[in-house]
Amino acid sequence: MKAVQILLPIVLLALASSLASAYDPSPLQDFCVAINDTKNGVFVNGKFCKDPKLANANDFFFKGLNKPGNTSNAVGSRVTQVNVQQILGLNTLGVSLARIDFAPKGLNPPHIHPRASEILVVEEGTLYVGFVTSNTENRLFTKVLKKGDVFVFPIGLIHFQLNVGDGNAVAFAGLSSQNPGVITIANAVFGSNPPISPDVLTKAFQVDKNVVNYLQKQF
Known part of the structure; x- marks a missing residue:
């Protein structure tokens, strides 16, 4: 005892x-x-x-966040980051910022921030946003946001934003890290370097290997 x-x-x-x-x-x-x-x-x-x-x-200064990002790409969105790489004074302060521009029907694809939660405010347009909980439930939380609306994405969870309006959309995001990081799911899974073995992805996604080969070629 x-x-x-x-x-x-x-x-x-x-x-x-x-x-x-x-x-x-x-x-x-x-x-x-x-x-x-x-x-x-x-x-x-x-x-x-x-x-x-x-x-x-x-x-402690950054200039130019008023300028729209170039959305002429495959997903129709552009993220302009303002983290410790852009403002050196953010080091150790635990916060950063991003501007997200969307073309009509543009998408900020499903991704995670491994080191930060995110709070998003819509400046212009209409966005369909959401996140998915971890594997215990895989619950999907979604909301349609209009100008002035705010939504929160918890740290490490897969989330996305889609422009469902007819015009351009703009949102600003605050993140709880000076360097939140980003892992875009499709890029990481199908565009890794070197590529993940198609045998792994075929079994994981339960699809034909030709489908996996096709998807890997897109990245």
């Missing part, structure tokens, strides 16, 4: 330690402007930090 009493606090301490390390630490400084100079920088959260005394307003 005494051994159990001694062991329990040790187990709880180890569990608390593992949970604490499962999240990004809070910044211990006002900001950490990212730089690529490894000579004089301090490595923090995937980036080197500029000396704070050398930071200036341009490190």
Whole structure:
């Protein structure tokens, strides 16, 4: 019994330690402007930090999000990202932004953000949006959004937006990471480099191998 009493606090301490390390630490400084100079920088959260005394307003600034993205592509949409690559001052702050432009019937294809939840607001047009829960239920949540409407996509879940209006559409998205990442499902599955074996995809999707070969050629 005494051994159990001694062991329990040790187990709880180890569990608390593992949970604490499962999240990004809070910044211990006002900001950490990212730089690529490894000579004089301090490595923090995937980036080197500029000396704070050398930071200036341009490190926290991005111009041009008012300009429409070019939607003349196969899916009819364009995402303009504003993350730590575009605003170096976002480093360690845990937020980023994106503008999504849609041609008529344009689609932002099913994708996931592995490191961020997303909140979307429609600026113009009408969008059909949705996300799918994990494999326990695979529930689909959808909504038709009009100008001024807001929708949230939880972190790591497959989601999409489709322009169902007659004209162009524009939406802005806030994301809970300086570098949320994006995995477009079709591109990842059928356009991987090198390609995934057709035997894997044939069994996974329960289709003829010719269908898989055709889809892989599209990417």
